[in-house]
Amino acid sequence: MSTLRISRPVYDAIRAHGQETYPHECCGALLGRSSGNGWRIEASARTGNTRTDSAHNRYQIAPAELVKIEREARQQGLEIAGFYHSHPDHPAQWSATDFAEAHWLGCSYVITAVEQGKATVTNSFLLAGSTEEDKRFELESIDVAAADEPFVAAAESKKA
Numbered sequence: 448m449s450t451l452r453i454s455r456p457v458y459d460a461i462r463a464h465g466q467e468t469y470p471h472e473c474c475g476a477l478l479g480r481s482s483g484n485g486w487r488i489e490a491s492a493r494t495g496n497t498r499t500d501s502a503h504n505r506y507q508i509a510p511a512e513l514v515k516i517e518r519e520a521r522q523q524g525l526e527i528a529g530f531y532h533s534h535p536d537h538p539a540q541w542s543a544t545d546f547a548e549a550h551w552l553g554c555s556y557v558i559t560a561v562e563q564g565k566a567t568v569t570n571s572f573l574l575a576g577s578t579e580e581d582k583r584f585e586l587e588s589i590d591v592a593a594a595d596e597p598f599v600a601a602a603e604s605k606k607a
């Protein structure tokens with residue numbers, strides 16, 4: 448099982464985003480670096496939900512917005528590591544639509560359940576596989592670290 452390492456401020460921010468947009472879905476991108484067995488997330492970028500037809504159960508990020516996010520991420524030495532969205536009054540499990548619309552192989556898809564306006568469970572699913580045909584979601588563990596805790600540096604120095 449891979450692990451999504453995420454700083455506490457980013458973790459709190461994506462959960463708060465879901466509470467703010469309730470009863471609609473929120474969505475955004477996760478920016479980070481590859482850490483061998485999963486991503487380490489250092490920043491997030493809120494995005495508009497372009498699915499105004501049914502914003503409560505669909506999400507989509509405009510391509511132009513994604514290009515802009517990717518450019519800004521690279522300037523900070525980061526990559527698009529995944530995406531997050533919320534499930535208002537639904538479990539933090541991926542839906543058939545989520546799976547169909549997930550195309551970033553190797554990226555993490557984070558879902559937060561928001562019940563009655565309050566963020567509850569947050570899960571992360573790695574989009575595994577090498578092609579669109581054999582892609583699959585694999586549940587991964589989430590390791591939330593404090594912002595001032597050098598969790599990656601510590602893990603790397605232990606290995607060295």
Ligand SMILES: [Zn+2]
Nearest residue numbers: 534541542545
């Ligand atoms: Zn969803």
